[in-house]
Amino acid sequence: MTALADILRRQISMTGPLTLAQYMTACLLHPEHGYYTTQDAFGADGDFTTAPEISQMFGELIGLSLAQAWLERGSPDEFVLAELGPGRGTLMVDLLRATARVPGFHAAARLHLVEASPRLRALQSDVLGPFKPVWHNTIEDVPTDLPMFLVANEFFDALPIRQFQRDPKGWREVMVGLSDTGGLTLGLSAPAPIEMLDHRLDDTEEGGIVEACAHGTAVVDAVAARIAKNGGAALIVDYGGWRSVGDTFQAVRAHKPVDPLAEPGQADLTAHVDFEPLAEAAKANGCGVTEMTPQGVFLERLGITQRAQSLAAGLRDAALTDHVAAHRRLTHPDEMGTLFKVLGIHARDDSPLPGLESHDA
Secondary structure (H helix, E strand, O other), X not given: OOHHHHHHHHHHHHHOOEEHHHHHHHHHHOOOOOHHHHOOOEOOOOOEOOHHHHOHHHHHHHHHHHHHHHHHOOOOOOEEEEEEOOOOOHXXXXXXXXXXXXXXXXXXXXXXXXXXXXXXXXXXXXXXXXXXXXXXXXXXXXXXXXXXXXXXXXXXXXXXXXXXXXXXXXXXXEEEEEOOOOOEEEEEOOOEOOHHHHHHOOOOOOOOEEEEOHHHHHHHHHHHHHHHHHOEEEEEEEEXXXXXXXXXXXXXXXXXXXXXXXXXXXXXXXXXXXXXXXXXXXXXXXXXXXXXXXXXXXXHHOOHHHHHHHHHOOOOHHHHHHHHHHHHHHHOOOOHHHHEEEXXXXXXXXXXXXXXXXXXX
16 A cells, blocks of 8 residues: 555545546545656656657657748747646757757747656756757746747657546546545546537447547647647657547556556556547637547658668667657657557648648538
């Protein structure tokens, strides 16, 4: 039993069960015992490996896509270059290296990072210090008076979700409560109508599970409002699909799935991203969106195979084997190529980001 588990048990015994959103927020961001406060999450020695940690090619191609979009929008002489949830800063380091030869890009960029974890901020400072980043707890704190070019890789999957089960009388919310022996357990609230899920009554059956992430749509609201007002573009890369169906709440520790209630604060908690409400939020704020595109397709359109061949020319033996495996992992349909999706947001009158196609629906 972890220290955070004891805190949550006492809280539940006094005030009642928690929503999954409340539970995830505590587990990930508790100031003393939260996962991102205490754990080294990234890489082979952590709990999971993100695309930037697999190969430099990922961040390089993201950077060139954003830089090309900046050029196509007239190369504004000052803009916000933003990342949501930068991890150890690996993606941004690769992005900035790849764009170093784009005339004027670095001189115009003002680096802003949305990161709530003091420990991760310190890691980001170590590798990005020369670019003078400014940190923010939320996207709402990022400046609103400049064009913004933004990337969010595996950010939305860690945002807190609520989970609902379809019932003849409406919906029953999945809650975290206490078992008869005092341990954490999942249960269901009493059934009730849920207005925000009225549109899901036609495509779900009794007992069906739907997940909702209000925080995610709020983030896109803020991003899209800035892009609609001042220009720019955003790339969202994450695992998930179009329209939430089923239970995707999960926990990972040491690269293996674990019980999300077993050791609060010690495992990464995530859920598959529902891209549909993110796209709808962007359009509601006056932006255009691209089709939800598999990561492998996106990277191939940007030339990852040619980049991989160029890098391979200087490699031998184990380094070459690892490089080939990294290319496959990022792009192959049986690995990250299909599970991970890319969504682009742009001002309505601008062209889609390179590597993506417009979505007219």
